[in-house]
Amino acid sequence: MANKGCIIRLSRYRNALLRLKALNFVKVFSENLADSARVTAVQVRKDFSLFGISGNRRGGYLIEELIAKISAILGKDEVQRFVIVGIGNIGQALLHYPGFKKSEIEIVAGFDIDQNKHNRQAAVPILPLEELGNFVEKNKIRFGIISVPDSAAQETLQLMLQAGIKGILNFAPICLKEPQNCVVRNLSLETELENIIYFTVLAEKEETGK
Amino acid sequence: MANKGCIIRLSRYRNALLRLKALNFVKVFSENLADSARVTAVQVRKDFSLFGISGNRRGGYLIEELIAKISAILGKDEVQRFVIVGIGNIGQALLHYPGFKKSEIEIVAGFDIDQNKHNRQAAVPILPLEELGNFVEKNKIRFGIISVPDSAAQETLQLMLQAGIKGILNFAPICLKEPQNCVVRNLSLETELENIIYFTVLAEKEETGK
DNA sequence: AATAAATTGTGATAAATTTCACATTAAACA
DNA sequence: TGTTTAATGTGAAATTTATCACAATTTATT
Numbered sequence: 001m002a003n004k005g006c007i008i009r010l011s012r013y014r015n016a017l018l019r020l021k022a023l024n025f026v027k028v029f030s031e032n033l034a035d036s037a038r039v040t041a042v043q044v045r046k047d048f049s050l051f052g053i054s055g056n057r058r059g060g061y062l063i064e065e066l067i068a069k070i071s072a073i074l075g076k077d078e079v080q081r082f083v084i085v086g087i088g089n090i091g092q093a094l095l096h097y098p099g100f101k102k103s104e105i106e107i108v109a110g111f112d113i114d115q116n117k118h119n120r121q122a123a124v125p126i127l128p129l130e131e132l133g134n135f136v137e138k139n140k141i142r143f144g145i146i147s148v149p150d151s152a153a154q155e156t157l158q159l160m161l162q163a164g165i166k167g168i169l170n171f172a173p174i175c176l177k178e179p180q181n182c183v184v185r186n187l188s189l190e191t192e193l194e195n196i197i198y199f200t201v202l203a204e205k206e207e208t209g210k
Numbered sequence: 211m212a213n214k215g216c217i218i219r220l221s222r223y224r225n226a227l228l229r230l231k232a233l234n235f236v237k238v239f240s241e242n243l244a245d246s247a248r249v250t251a252v253q254v255r256k257d258f259s260l261f262g263i264s265g266n267r268r269g270g271y272l273i274e275e276l277i278a279k280i281s282a283i284l285g286k287d288e289v290q291r292f293v294i295v296g297i298g299n300i301g302q303a304l305l306h307y308p309g310f311k312k313s314e315i316e317i318v319a320g321f322d323i324d325q326n327k328h329n330r331q332a333a334v335p336i337l338p339l340e341e342l343g344n345f346v347e348k349n350k351i352r353f354g355i356i357s358v359p360d361s362a363a364q365e366t367l368q369l370m371l372q373a374g375i376k377g378i379l380n381f382a383p384i385c386l387k388e389p390q391n392c393v394v395r396n397l398s399l400e401t402e403l404e405n406i407i408y409f410t411v412l413a414e415k416e417e418t419g420k
Numbered sequence: 421a422a423t424a425a426a427t428t429g430t431g432a433t434a435a436a437t438t439t440c441a442c443a444t445t446a447a448a449c450a
Numbered sequence: 451t452g453t454t455t456a457a458t459g460t461g462a463a464a465t466t467t468a469t470c471a472c473a474a475t476t477t478a479t480t
Contacts, residue, residue, distance in 0.1 A: 029427075029428095030427080030428075031427090041427095041428095042429095045427095045428065045429060045430085046429085046430080048428095048429085049428095049429060049430065054428080054429075055427085055428065055429090056427085056428080057426090057427060057428045057429080058425085058426055058427045058428075059426095059427075059428090060427075060428085061428095
């Protein structure tokens, strides 16, 4: 029913709504949300329609109400806890990324094979990889982030699956196969930058071509 | 003509091809690339067809040749240099992210308003934000990464535009408007994780629903 | 109370993207 | 050398996603 684009937009609407709420706004129009997410107003309303979210004809939407509804859809009625495997550059950064808090996302532990990185006392402890299974089971963790080198990505996936992880964001630049019973999203920074390079060069060509 | 999905797939094919080449493979079939990028073989051939890439009927594609062709499309015939504005968690991680090298991507400098972060001597220097314009102009930089808090994202965009940056990856969880003469891609980590949460919860519901 | 104006909500339409079906070609084999 | 087989390449069909057009409704105005 709802596609990935739609869910990404819902996240964006929500972010905008939280900001509006912080500024004490009460009502919002589809046009406003469209601006904030860089889409059309019809798209916003279509997205809402898909989830049975309705506003007041002529009167827009109540921000509080809208946040509550979108939050429920996105599973934000409770804090969602993640573990990270691979405490390198990216893993370390995500471990303490301040933006997660307002999204009801919590990184509860990191795991690595490198002894030097282990630290049980830290606010977000970094533990030996061997403890992943136990930790996930004991703490009922459902989500994980893979930020290991690509050569280790596949086996990290296996470990996470065995541990019972149900949703994974993979930063390794290798496209992991989505297994049964687990959602995997592959996000490679290289690929993102390459994408920008391509479309920038293309735009420049079009400009000079005209 | 080519859409974003297509370019992302080309990056993925290329990554897989580089690995195959490192293993001394010579030929590859659309089926192989499809596996590596988690798409269908027809999709691979359609993508190639779009760019006039052709192989040998019955004989697949020559890896070397394919890498060269895709690299040219993705602008990898030369190293592409990026600056990063905002040396916080994410910015710091990207500054030294080892995966960029093999993708012909180089981070040449970081910029921040915080004096304590400045370091001209570092391999990748971290400079005062005021120097962004000069640096970009002098070094003919075309690409930038925004990793500042969302409250500073919009003005950072303005600075980059004034400096002459033509392609931007924005990590701030605010959707920046794509200006004239500049490509902007908004990538928010929160949003990516929310996306995974949604589809994981959905899959679980479907499972129990059945 | 009647009319005008502004906004939502959605079926119908259009556009974009992917998949299908199959013609074409090259290699392998008999 | 002819036949079979296994791949590519691509127009057409199907599917997915976004846009359009406009009815429905609410609020504001006269």
